[in-house]
Amino acid sequence: MALDDPQFAAAALALRYGPDQPGPIRWNPVIAGLLAHRSVRAYLPDALPAGTIETLVAAAQSAATSSNLQVWSVVAVSDADKRARLAELAGGQRHIAQAPVILLFIADLARAGLIAHDADAAADGYDYLESFVVAAIDASLAAQNAVVAAESLGLGTVYIGAMRNHPEAVAALVGLPPRAMVIFGLVIGLPDPAHPAAVKPRLPQAAVMHHDTYALERQRPAIARYDETARAFQTAQAQKPVGWRALILARGRDAAALNGRDRLKAALRLLGFGLR
Amino acid sequence: MALDDPQFAAAALALRYGPDQPGPIRWNPVIAGLLAHRSVRAYLPDALPAGTIETLVAAAQSAATSSNLQVWSVVAVSDADKRARLAELAGGQRHIAQAPVILLFIADLARAGLIAHDADAAADGYDYLESFVVAAIDASLAAQNAVVAAESLGLGTVYIGAMRNHPEAVAALVGLPPRAMVIFGLVIGLPDPAHPAAVKPRLPQAAVMHHDTYALERQRPAIARYDETARAFQTAQAQKPVGWRALILARGRDAAALNGRDRLKAALRLLGFGLR
Numbered sequence: 001m002a003l004d005d006p007q008f009a010a011a012a013l014a015l016r017y018g019p020d021q022p023g024p025i026r027w028n029p030v031i032a033g034l035l036a037h038r039s040v041r042a043y044l045p046d047a048l049p050a051g052t053i054e055t056l057v058a059a060a061q062s063a064a065t066s067s068n069l070q071v072w073s074v075v076a077v078s079d080a081d082k083r084a085r086l087a088e089l090a091g092g093q094r095h096i097a098q099a100p101v102i103l104l105f106i107a108d109l110a111r112a113g114l115i116a117h118d119a120d121a122a123a124d125g126y127d128y129l130e131s132f133v134v135a136a137i138d139a140s141l142a143a144q145n146a147v148v149a150a151e152s153l154g155l156g157t158v159y160i161g162a163m164r165n166h167p168e169a170v171a172a173l174v175g176l177p178p179r180a181m182v183i184f185g186l187v188i189g190l191p192d193p194a195h196p197a198a199v200k201p202r203l204p205q206a207a208v209m210h211h212d213t214y215a216l217e218r219q220r221p222a223i224a225r226y227d228e229t230a231r232a233f234q235t236a237q238a239q240k241p242v243g244w245r246a247l248i249l250a251r252g253r254d255a256a257a258l259n260g261r262d263r264l265k266a267a268l269r270l271l272g273f274g275l276r
Numbered sequence: 277m278a279l280d281d282p283q284f285a286a287a288a289l290a291l292r293y294g295p296d297q298p299g300p301i302r303w304n305p306v307i308a309g310l311l312a313h314r315s316v317r318a319y320l321p322d323a324l325p326a327g328t329i330e331t332l333v334a335a336a337q338s339a340a341t342s343s344n345l346q347v348w349s350v351v352a353v354s355d356a357d358k359r360a361r362l363a364e365l366a367g368g369q370r371h372i373a374q375a376p377v378i379l380l381f382i383a384d385l386a387r388a389g390l391i392a393h394d395a396d397a398a399a400d401g402y403d404y405l406e407s408f409v410v411a412a413i414d415a416s417l418a419a420q421n422a423v424v425a426a427e428s429l430g431l432g433t434v435y436i437g438a439m440r441n442h443p444e445a446v447a448a449l450v451g452l453p454p455r456a457m458v459i460f461g462l463v464i465g466l467p468d469p470a471h472p473a474a475v476k477p478r479l480p481q482a483a484v485m486h487h488d489t490y491a492l493e494r495q496r497p498a499i500a501r502y503d504e505t506a507r508a509f510q511t512a513q514a515q516k517p518v519g520w521r522a523l524i525l526a527r528g529r530d531a532a533a534l535n536g537r538d539r540l541k542a543a544l545r546l547l548g549f550g551l552r
Binding site: 017223 | 293303325337339342343345349351353387397398409420424434456487489525527538
């Protein structure tokens, strides 16, 4: 069954939603690729082919950026010692050391600061929470384009939000100046065929998508059905079948559930962000 | 010249970077599509074909989401009155009223709150800045997948960050509950062929991409060259040829340059976000 076979749409929707699928969708090879996404946590150690990182960065830079400010950067870490240290800082995520490269996406107000400094101009606007939010959004749009490009080349990826567990240590490891932080990492490499990753089902569209007006209470039945879909997936993956709501509750329980990220605001201030 | 013609790579890089291009990149139709992105600000009023929004949302939901928390939602606004009001709230961006739909991406901690409420459980973890950041990142990754899917279907898109100019009014318009906010909008429609959009050049990779260690000062010559590239682009577009650094300085000048977004933190608190 080729990726652009319309019959693949039904199979792709079944993997992505379980029994609770939206109506018929439009289909082409690009959409097929997007729907087939899965996070990869087992890699071959092979280096990436020449030009790969430049390709991913060109794709990333082609994403929209708020007012063309381009307040993001990327540090491609291939140094083995640094990857090993990043794996530790992420709570022992071995795939960071295993894959040939991790792209660290930087929320970067330092470049704007440099330009203001050189022009002997004020940079007060960058001291507001809004500027950090723009940087985080810009970096995310860019990174997702890199993911789409990587997957189109047969590569696997996984985002590493745990780069925010110890923001200062991560920043120091790659020499970030003030007003710059690693907002997340993105591991890139060849998936290990011995440990294939599965497509994870998501919430029904009835919970996530709204027309003209948002409806909260109406989401309850869709959430309940998704709990069953998640349980079935967990069972198939030989994981504890706790469902999905349990995961939401566990994350919300208390500050400790945030693995150090409860101090993100303090860390950002230490890294030079104003957050006014 | 077909999109998958390798000769197209050189043309695409020239549009994206001007004279300051990276070395040879890898190439396929997906990467060709990503590099050809441009923001579209002139639309035909035609409705989207059946199944389009469901397709974009399926693509969006297929993006990675931190710990599968899925703390984002989307409100598809096709109601003409609401689109007209959103266009006003965005400072008079007519394309919001012109195109058939705007997808409002929601940083959504309300669903988690509902689940905690129903379980009579604590939701303190969602009161931290980290949870807002996760929601903003998740929504951004999702939205960018929707952009890639839309463009693969021949549709145009433009992000509307100005949804953050008046966050409370926008939230009220679509009935958001506490702990939810529109992080940005995404206009979707058929590009008006009478007003074609251009690919905008970006910073050279020498400024944005770093290997193992970030370098700030080294970016100066690349930034200076990009100022010339931006000037040439602005001239070609019949815009004032101010270059790029001028734009960075204008945004940083003071709080007023943020068009109301200097009060984002206060607005988020009023909308129920803890931001601890």
